[in-house]
Amino acid sequence: MIPLIRTVVGGATGKLGSMVCESILSSDDIELAGAIVSPNSRSLGKELFPGVFASSPSDLPKLLKNADIYVDLTSPEAASALVDNIPEHGVSLILGTTSVSAETLERMKDNVAKNKTSALISSNFAEGVNAFWKAAEQLAGMLKGYDIKILETHHSQKKDLPSGTAMETLRRVQNASGITETTYERSGKGPEQKKIEMRSMRAENVVGDHTVIFTGNTDVLEITHKAVSREAFAIGCIDSIRWIFGKKDGKVHSMYEVFE
Numbered sequence: 001m002i003p004l005i006r007t008v009v010g011g012a013t014g015k016l017g018s019m020v021c022e023s024i025l026s027s028d029d030i031e032l033a034g035a036i037v038s039p040n041s042r043s044l045g046k047e048l049f050p051g052v053f054a055s056s057p058s059d060l061p062k063l064l065k066n067a068d069i070y071v072d073l074t075s076p077e078a079a080s081a082l083v084d085n086i087p088e089h090g091v092s093l094i095l096g097t098t099s100v101s102a103e104t105l106e107r108m109k110d111n112v113a114k115n116k117t118s119a120l121i122s123s124n125f126a127e128g129v130n131a132f133w134k135a136a137e138q139l140a141g142m143l144k145g146y147d148i149k150i151l152e153t154h155h156s157q158k159k160d161l162p163s164g165t166a167m168e169t170l171r172r173v174q175n176a177s178g179i180t181e182t183t184y185e186r187s188g189k190g191p192e193q194k195k196i197e198m199r200s201m202r203a204e205n206v207v208g209d210h211t212v213i214f215t216g217n218t219d220v221l222e223i224t225h226k227a228v229s230r231e232a233f234a235i236g237c238i239d240s241i242r243w244i245f246g247k248k249d250g251k252v253h254s255m256y257e258v259f260e
């Protein structure tokens with residue numbers, strides 16, 4: 001019999017985490033081995049899913065003893081305090097939470113290598129966004145001399161701004177274009193050359209829209225990705241659970257490898 005992939009989900013009551021838990025429960029090959037919520041959550045101790053109760057982050061070491069994978073879909077602060085130690089429990093980590101501190105990521109990477117586990121970090125699990133990133137990178141390398149703008153819109157409860165996906169877009173476009181400076185506010189004093197302009201908007205129910213605009217003297221090229229439903233992220237997250245299961249290579253991976 002093929003072993004079930006025992007998976008603990010952090011952020012199990014969240015918009016994305018609850019959807020990932022539901023997808024796990026309806027799969028044949030993944031088992032929901034634990035559901036983590038915030039330490040002060042009103043859900044603590046409640047049966048969130050059949051046979052699965054809401055646990056506090058302090059219960060994580062106990063839950064991870066009987067798990068293969070921990071998926072973090074919490075908040076930037078919660079994940080920054082938590083995920084660097086996950087490899088010490090011998091499980092693989094899937095980090096979907098955005099805007100986690102660079103120091104935490106660095107420690108996590110060292111711990112993955114030391115403990116010979118594996119990790120996958122993605123600020124966006126949607127297949128279309130991973131293609132969007134590749135296209136943005138390629139265009140930024142080709143359209144030298146064009147002004148570059150990145151626009152993102154998300155629902156109004158989103159905790160980070162700009163979004164993790166927009167920041168990843170910026171990083172890739174910077175590398176490809178060689179333009180290292182970014183502006184988040186225009187002075188109104190005319191064109192700001194050689195800076196990438198980043199704009200964020202918050203609008204009630206928008207799941208996640210990202211656009212890169214390349215403006216030349218005589219033409220404009222725009223690419224846009226729109227997440228129509230959070231399912232786009234949940235599906236990619238489930239794919240990444242299956243992909244990372246059994247990998248003990250001491251490396252941190254990206255979603256590109258899952259879609260290869």
Ligand SMILES: NC(=O)c1ccc[n+]([C@@H]2O[C@H](COP(=O)([O-])OP(=O)(O)OC[C@H]3O[C@@H](n4cnc5c(N)ncnc54)[C@H](OP(=O)(O)O)[C@@H]3O)[C@@H](O)[C@H]2O)c1
Pocket residue numbers: 010011012013014015016017036037038039040041042043057073074075076077078095096097098099122123124125126160164233
């Ligand atoms: N990678 C991707 O494709 C992708 C896509 C969408 C969103 N995201 C990111 O995923 C994260 C979650 O997004 P969301 O929209 O689902 O957020 P959300 O609806 O606010 O849910 C947050 C979840 O985290 C839990 N939580 C909060 N603080 C915690 C703590 N200190 N310890 C443990 N759990 C804690 C919450 O539990 P309570 O019930 O106790 O509040 C809740 O279950 C964000 O960083 C977001 O940017 C990633």
